[in-house]
Amino acid sequence: MSTDLxxxxxEIILEHSRKPKNAGVLEDPTAxxxxxxxxCGDRITVYVKLDGDxxxxxxxxxxxxxxxxxxxxxxxxxxxxxxxxxxxxAFGRFNTQMTGKEAPELAEDDELSALMGVRDFPTRIKCAxxxxxxxxxxxxxxxxxxxxxx
Amino acid sequence: MSTNGAYPIDRIRADFPILxxxxxxxxxxxxxxxxxxxxxxxxxxxxxxxxxxxxANVHRGVHYMSQMATDAMEAARVKAQEFLNAADxxxxxxxxxxxxxxxxxxxxxxxxNLKPGDEIILSVLEHHSNIVPWQMIAEQTGAIxxxxxxxxxxxxxxDEYEKLLSPRTKMVAVTHVSNALGTVVPVKEVIRLAKAQGxxxxxxxxxxxxxxxxxxxxxxxxxxxFSGHKLYGPSGIGVLYGKQALLEAMPPYQGGGEMIDRVxxxxxxYAELPFKFEAGTPHIAGIIALGTAIDxxxxxxxxxxxxxxxxxxxxxxxxxxxxxxxxxxxxAADKAAILSFNIKDVHPHDxxxxxxxxxxxxxxxxxxxxxxxDRFDVAATVRASFGLYNTRDEVxxxxxxxxxxxxxxx
Numbered sequence: 001m002s003t004d005l006x007x008x009x010x011e012i013i014l015e016h017s018r019k020p021k022n023a024g025v026l027e028d029p030t031a032x033x034x035x036x037x038x039x040c041g042d043r044i045t046v047y048v049k050l051d052g053d054x055x056x057x058x059x060x061x062x063x064x065x066x067x068x069x070x071x072x073x074x075x076x077x078x079x080x081x082x083x084x085x086x087x088x089x090a091f092g093r094f095n096t097q098m099t100g101k102e103a104p105e106l107a108e109d110d111e112l113s114a115l116m117g118v119r120d121f122p123t124r125i126k127c128a129x130x131x132x133x134x135x136x137x138x139x140x141x142x143x144x145x146x147x148x149x150x
Numbered sequence: 151m152s153t154n155g156a157y158p159i160d161r162i163r164a165d166f167p168i169l170x171x172x173x174x175x176x177x178x179x180x181x182x183x184x185x186x187x188x189x190x191x192x193x194x195x196x197x198x199x200x201x202x203x204x205x206a207n208v209h210r211g212v213h214y215m216s217q218m219a220t221d222a223m224e225a226a227r228v229k230a231q232e233f234l235n236a237a238d239x240x241x242x243x244x245x246x247x248x249x250x251x252x253x254x255x256x257x258x259x260x261x262x263n264l265k266p267g268d269e270i271i272l273s274v275l276e277h278h279s280n281i282v283p284w285q286m287i288a289e290q291t292g293a294i295x296x297x298x299x300x301x302x303x304x305x306x307x308x309d310e311y312e313k314l315l316s317p318r319t320k321m322v323a324v325t326h327v328s329n330a331l332g333t334v335v336p337v338k339e340v341i342r343l344a345k346a347q348g349x350x351x352x353x354x355x356x357x358x359x360x361x362x363x364x365x366x367x368x369x370x371x372x373x374x375x376f377s378g379h380k381l382y383g384p385s386g387i388g389v390l391y392g393k394q395a396l397l398e399a400m401p402p403y404q405g406g407g408e409m410i411d412r413v414x415x416x417x418x419x420y421a422e423l424p425f426k427f428e429a430g431t432p433h434i435a436g437i438i439a440l441g442t443a444i445d446x447x448x449x450x451x452x453x454x455x456x457x458x459x460x461x462x463x464x465x466x467x468x469x470x471x472x473x474x475x476x477x478x479x480x481x482a483a484d485k486a487a488i489l490s491f492n493i494k495d496v497h498p499h500d501x502x503x504x505x506x507x508x509x510x511x512x513x514x515x516x517x518x519x520x521x522x523x524d525r526f527d528v529a530a531t532v533r534a535s536f537g538l539y540n541t542r543d544e545v546x547x548x549x550x551x552x553x554x555x556x557x558x559x560x
Contacts, residue, residue: 005507009500009558040499041516041529063529065497066559124503 007117008124009066016070021077023069026059033141035134037126042068046076046134053084058135065127067118072131074112084139091136098129157458162450163539165190176509179544184329184357184488184535185513187382189443196442197384200435207431209408223434226441227424230389233444234374235365240423241397243390244437248356249279251375251390252323254403254427255352256283259373260321262400263350266292268320271349273298273306274525275328275335278518280354284323293320300525304331304480308339319349326358330519330533331480332463332488334362341371350396356380360537361459361486363452366391378436382537383443387436390427397423404429447538455538459487462536466545473549475556479531490517490531493552496559498530504558505532505551512548 026032026047035044042064049057058076062069075094079087094112097104104116118128163169168188171178180188200222206215208223224239231239245251264270270284270293288295296319298311306324315322322344327334337353344351352373355364359376366374373392379385392400402409402420406429411419420426447455466489470476475494493501502514513533516523523529534548 005504008503014559039515041520041523042499043529065499067500121503124499127499 004117004120008121010114010117012111012114013066013070013117016073017066020060020062020069020073022059022073023061024059025061026057029059031138031141033134033138035130035137037064037068037130039126040065042127042130044068044072044131044134046072046131046138048079048135048138050084055079055082055084055087060131060134062131064130065124067115067124067127068130071115071128074115075131075135078112079135087135087139091132094132095129098125157454158450159458159539159541163541165192165446166539167191167194169539173509173511174507179508179510179547181534181536181540181544181548182511182513183360183537183540184380184517184533186379186385187360187537188539189382189384190446192446193383193439193443196439197435200438205435208434209425219434219438222438222441223432226437226444229441229444233359233364233448234389234391235367236391237367238394241391241394243392243397243424243427244432245375245388245390245427246386246433247377247379247388248354248375249283249377251373251388252280252352252354253283254390255373255375255392256287256323258400258403258427259350259396260284260287260291260293264288264291264293264320267318268293269296269314269316269318270294271296271298271311271314271319271322271324271344273311273324273335274300274521275304275306275325275331275333276323276519276521277325277329277354277356278520280323280325280352281521284321294318297521298324300333300522303482304328304333304522305482306333306335306340308336308343311340312343315343315347315349317347319344319347321350321352323352323354325354325356326364327355327361327486327488328480328519328522329357329488330517330522330531331482331490332357332485332535333480333482334358334484334486337371338369341369345370357486357488360447361456372396378440378443381440381443382446383440384433384436387433387440389440394423397427402426402429406430408432450538458538459536459540462540462542462545463487463489465542466534466536466548469545469549470552473552473556476552479526479528487536489534489536491534492528492531493555493559496555498532500559501532501552501555504555505548508547508551508554510548510551 029047030050032047044062047059058079060072204218208220296314350372355376377388409429477492479490498514
């Protein structure tokens with residue numbers, strides 16, 4: 001297998017896609033949103049439970065590829081305990097890392113860095129960013145919202 | 151390499167320059183012909199030749215170049231007429247593609263003929279381009295859309311279709327061959343039953359014309375559309391066939407130059423067929439090159455092409471059926487050159503990305519046919535679609551690629 005393909009499908013990504021964390025419906029969410037990639041028909045719902053301005057719990061329900069499921073799994077893991085401002089900052093950082101022209105600088109302990117191999121696959125970047133855009137829609141709307149990547 | 155002794159596969163492959171391209175260091179294995187086919191040198195060179203030696207606007211100038219371009223374009227119309235065995239060249243309207251052809255009929259024929267409560271019959275197999283234009287005209291006219299179901303194999307259910315037909319049916323618009331599954335629809339029977347109720351029929355021939363000879367008179371179909379780019383011709387050009395009496399009774403679709411007889415601010419009269427439906431300067435070089443593509447296909451012959459592609463589809467189906475964790479989506483008895491499948495627990499987009507690294511081009515997604523995906527309860531499929539230049543060796547490369555995907559996701 002070529003190197004960049006192994007960069008894309010790192011073991012940690014395959015692991016998250018096989019056994020995603022926080023998969024499934026969250027009962028009584030404070031906010032939720034549906035994300036949709038009309039290009040491929042993938043759908044995701046992101047649920048958030050807030051305690052004040054802190055994210056107590058985050059879950060997702062997705063029909064998508066390995067990249068989008070792994071991204072959603074890692075995202076929901078990283079969000080728990082964060083404030084809304086911190087979540088917004090994390091969205092901004094991830095989005096810039098994923099779509100920015102310059103190769104991103106990454107902290108070594110940042111699990112999300114495993115997704116940076118996607119940068120070399122322009123047609124797949126939306127797979128990785130869809131969960132984050134959906135999260136943002138949920139937090140902005142703090143209600144029932146729909147977004148699309150197109 | 152050849153799959154049947156007489157089929158000149160090596161010569162045919164040499165006619166398509168792009169087939170010698172490398173993708174990521176591997177030979178291109180192009181199995182996305184259902185989305186768009188590659189072009190032979192004859193077509194590519196014809197486009198240059200038009201612009202280099204015989205180009206001007208058509209049907210206007212009295213000068214030499216205008217006459218040359220007009221003659222070449224009208225010669226291509228006759229080639230398209232003969233290709234479909236239409237009764238008259240006036241029945242061949244050049245459009246941007248099948249999508250524009252369907253929109254033209256839905257809008258122009260629909261506005262003139264549909265009333266509240268009239269019914270339009272489509273099928274679950276339709277591409278979005280044969281759904282949305284009908285939804286738009288139904289909303290404007292108060293007509294109602296009925297949908298013919300398919301079975302688990304992806305077969306068009308003629309019995310269910312017959313139950314939907316009634317004197318209220320005014321249009322039956324169905325695909326000739328399903329783009330997502332490859333199912334060949336029994337169109338002769340579909341048309342016969344529609345005619346018995348007095349309904350018009352439109353066939354979407356996009357996936358049929360590259361594989362099956364079409365005779366619109368023998369079918370007795372009212373409208374037939376196809377896109378040039380799936381027929382080894384240029385993109386941005388296609389054909390709408392319509393029976394002359396129907397086209398003559400329809401109002402124009404777009405207004406502009408070329409489509410008029412005489413214009414005053416009080417009243418404009420329209421040109422004769424086919425020009426009534428060809429407002430504006432057409433895709434002149436594309437039309438001429440579409441004629442070249444038709445010549446190219448006729449040079450090989452549809453019997454030979456159909457036999458070659460049938461062999462590829464059977465070979466590929468047998469290979470994939472023998473593999474574990476593969477679900478073939480669409481197993482109709484009569485299929486044309488399309489093999490849709492899924493690998494268990496692996497999303498089609500991941501399959502597509504990994505195959506791409508072996509130089510294999512397949513389509514992954516919903517194929518602009520979401521009702522088909524919903525019917526099989528899948529988000530998407532991987533689709534290998536074969537063309538006249540594909541080989542059994544390329545099917546073997548596909549099979550190796552699929553094994554690699556299975557290993558990665560095991």
